[in-house]
Amino acid sequence: MPLDVPVVLQPFGSSSCVPTCVYAVLRAFEADETAENGDTEREDDEDDEAEQARRDEVSELCEETELGCDLDTVITGLKQGGYDADWFPSRGKSLPDALKLLRDSVMDPDDPQPVIVSLQTDIRSADDHAVVVRRFLGNRNNTTGLEPMVELMDPDHSRGGIRKLSLQEFGRQWNFAGQRAFTVRPG
Numbered sequence: 001m002p003l004d005v006p007v008v009l010q011p012f013g014s015s016s017c018v019p020t021c022v023y024a025v026l027r028a029f030e031a032d033e034t035a036e037n038g039d040t041e042r043e044d045d046e047d048d049e050a051e052q053a054r055r056d057e058v059s060e061l062c063e064e065t066e067l068g069c070d071l072d073t074v075i076t077g078l079k080q081g082g083y084d085a086d087w088f089p090s091r092g093k094s095l096p097d098a099l100k101l102l103r104d105s106v107m108d109p110d111d112p113q114p115v116i117v118s119l120q121t122d123i124r125s126a127d128d129h130a131v132v133v134r135r136f137l138g139n140r141n142n143t144t145g146l147e148p149m150v151e152l153m154d155p156d157h158s159r160g161g162i163r164k165l166s167l168q169e170f171g172r173q174w175n176f177a178g179q180r181a182f183t184v185r186p187g
Contacts, residue, residue, distance in 0.1 A: 002134060018062055029185055061078050085183065118174070
């Protein structure tokens with residue numbers, strides 16, 4: 001069963017989608033560990049100051065600027081901060097092979113790994129946006145029949161929360177962004 005990545009929204013007007021996604025994935029691992037240990041306290045009960053301090057720490061490790069983050073710098077910063085972070089091995093693969101690898105990682109029943117991916121809605125756009133792939137879903141009825149779906153945690157306020165894209169649309173946007181993706185776990 002995939003990890004339940006919580007919805008975490010980035011601050012209004014910021015370009016902090018990457019650190020927000022990192023923070024959400026780390027919280028998912030912490031919540032999973034708490035549940036496995038039988039602890040009844042929930043990570044959601046953290047006070048606002050402590051939560052903000054953790055978010056600030058992640059933002060600092062990601063070397064967030066007003067324009068966003070450079071993913072190479074993010075991975076390096078997270079590693080230096082003691083986290084297990086690395087590129088997801090999707091680049092250079094055919095899109096079907098990369099999607100299968102992504103599905104296998106996210107949906108692994110023994111060791112599920114949410115993956116932070118970069119999406120770009122238009123190939124002509126220079127802007128990309130980070131989201132967390134939470135799970136792959138069966139099919140959804142639409143006008144063309146049944147279609148596989150990808151469930152995302154999107155930190156953007158305007159479209160944020162849990163959203164679903166068809167596998168085809170997800171693949172198109174991920175491909176436009178160069179199939180860039182990475183993973184992070186507590187160290």
